[in-house]
Amino acid sequence: MIKVYNSLTRKKEIFKPLKNKQVAFYVCGPTVYGPGHIGHARTYIAFDIIRRYLEYRGYKVKYVMNITDVHDDIIKQADKEGGDIFSLSEKYTGQFLRDQKKLGIKPANVYPKVTENIKEIIDFIKKLEQEGFAYEQNGSVYFDISKYKDYGKLSGIKIKKAKTGTRVEADKYERDEAVDFALWKKAKKGEPYWESPWRQGRPGWHIECSVMIKKFLGEQIDIHAGAQDLMFPHHENEIAQTEALAKKKPFVKYWLHGGLLMTGGQKMSKSLGNFITIEQVLEKWEPRVIRMFVASSRYQSKLDWSEKNLLQAKKNLERMEEFVNKLKTQNAKRKTITQKSRISKLLKDSKTKFEEAMEDNFNTPEALAVLFEMIKAINPLFDKNEIDEKQAKEILEFLKDIDKIFNFIFPRKRETVPQKIKDLAKMREKCRTSKQWREADKIREQIERLGFELKDAPTGPEIKKK
Numbered sequence: 001m002i003k004v005y006n007s008l009t010r011k012k013e014i015f016k017p018l019k020n021k022q023v024a025f026y027v028c029g030p031t032v033y034g035p036g037h038i039g040h041a042r043t044y045i046a047f048d049i050i051r052r053y054l055e056y057r058g059y060k061v062k063y064v065m066n067i068t069d070v071h072d073d074i075i076k077q078a079d080k081e082g083g084d085i086f087s088l089s090e091k092y093t094g095q096f097l098r099d100q101k102k103l104g105i106k107p108a109n110v111y112p113k114v115t116e117n118i119k120e121i122i123d124f125i126k127k128l129e130q131e132g133f134a135y136e137q138n139g140s141v142y143f144d145i146s147k148y149k150d151y152g153k154l155s156g157i158k159i160k161k162a163k164t165g166t167r168v169e170a171d172k173y174e175r176d177e178a179v180d181f182a183l184w185k186k187a188k189k190g191e192p193y194w195e196s197p198w199r200q201g202r203p204g205w206h207i208e209c210s211v212m213i214k215k216f217l218g219e220q221i222d223i224h225a226g227a228q229d230l231m232f233p234h235h236e237n238e239i240a241q242t243e244a245l246a247k248k249k250p251f252v253k254y255w256l257h258g259g260l261l262m263t264g265g266q267k268m269s270k271s272l273g274n275f276i277t278i279e280q281v282l283e284k285w286e287p288r289v290i291r292m293f294v295a296s297s298r299y300q301s302k303l304d305w306s307e308k309n310l311l312q313a314k315k316n317l318e319r320m321e322e323f324v325n326k327l328k329t330q331n332a333k334r335k336t337i338t339q340k341s342r343i344s345k346l347l348k349d350s351k352t353k354f355e356e357a358m359e360d361n362f363n364t365p366e367a368l369a370v371l372f373e374m375i376k377a378i379n380p381l382f383d384k385n386e387i388d389e390k391q392a393k394e395i396l397e398f399l400k401d402i403d404k405i406f407n408f409i410f411p412r413k414r415e416t417v418p419q420k421i422k423d424l425a426k427m428r429e430k431c432r433t434s435k436q437w438r439e440a441d442k443i444r445e446q447i448e449r450l451g452f453e454l455k456d457a458p459t460g461p462e463i464k465k466k
């Protein structure tokens with residue numbers, strides 16, 4: 001029985017999805033105006049482990065993560081760089097997806113982008129306006145928080161009477177204060193815009209998640225996850241927008257909030273400028289070490305980014321690797337092994353305890369402790385040759401099973417694609433960019449005849465053995 005801490009009720013609750021064994025899981029994605037930092041990596045790895053655990057337990061998870069490709073910050077950055085927002089956001093969307101892959105994060109089922117869902121966003125705002133929850137002012141549209149009586153139920157923020165009717169234009173608030181927020185923003189001179197029933201403009205930030213969830217997951221979902229600092233105003237506003245119109249409530253059954261990554265006692269963030277990009281981190285540390293580091297604390301806890309903690313994660317991983325290597329090379333075939341029943345019991349108990357830890361609101365540090373206890377108990381048996389090949393295999397199978405969740409115990413298999421195929425793929429890419437479609441198709445057929453499959457992913461072409 002899985003128990004999760006629900007930020008909305010502030011209680012640990014038994015996890016029971018709305019539909020049987022299906023889980024609708026939404027995670028607030030990145031705003032793509034620069035390279036992602038390790039704080040983002042922590043959040044996405046932590047939720048990746050939760051998703052993978054649910055799948056390990058037999059749930060069918062539909063995982064959706066939005067990409068914010070229009071936002072105040074993107075416009076500012078594009079201005080600074082002297083380019084347009086579209087090429088800027090495309091560049092960093094590609095980098096985001098590449099980073100996710102390198103970090104061993106399972107891809108979402110959908111990555112909806114704001115710019116591809118403008119119509120749906122406008123329709124949603126129109127509905128809010130019709131129902132009296134939104135009003136227009138000077139060509140922009142705002143959500144009237146005084147009309148939604150449950151405003152503040154997630155974060156605990158109170159609406160001050162004196163503040164009613166105060167509006168905020170920016171996507172990020174300067175102060176933690178409940179105020180009317182922008183659903184649609186009238187375009188300022190030189191800003192990108194879309195046509196709308198109001199003035200030409202663009203969506204505010206918060207509305208996109210309400211719209212994406214409705215479109216890609218439905219009216220009610222099981223899990224909504226995001227970093228702690230999104231609880232207010234972002235998630236509070238999401239609830240207000242969706243529940244103002246919803247027939248079924250609550251809109252989210254379980255709210256999961258990820259703890260922040262700290263550095264030198266401060267939250268690591270783009271605005272504070274104290275961040276390290278994922279790219280920089282990967283130059284020094286293996287992705288597996290980073291995943292181990294993330295799993296060493298529970299997803300909700302603050303986690304300190306420090307050399308010392310990373311080294312510890314590396315050491316722990318090496319200990320695991322050493323153990324795996326011993327298991328792989330163990331080939332004793334003694335007929336009578338006195339420890340046989342003891343090992344079976346140990347393995348069974350470890351599995352139970354591991355699952356108990358994970359089911360207790362995804363207590364990954366405890367789950368890891370169970371594994372290290374097991375390693376400690378089994379290690380001396382190798383020296384005495386008290387473990388046979390079959391048992392070693394059983395333990396290996398258990399670890400492989402667990403690695404479907406952690407994805408760091410075993411090195412990732414690299415598929416080797418022959419140089420010839422890579423060259424062909426490159427040639428095809430060239431044909432495609434110069435719009436020589438027929439040539440491109442011919443090369444694809446050739447690649448397929450050679451036993452490989454080519455997929456055009458957002459990060460570029462991917463080649464796989466058929």
Ligand SMILES: [Zn+2]
Nearest residue numbers: 028029209234
């Ligand atoms: Zn969101």
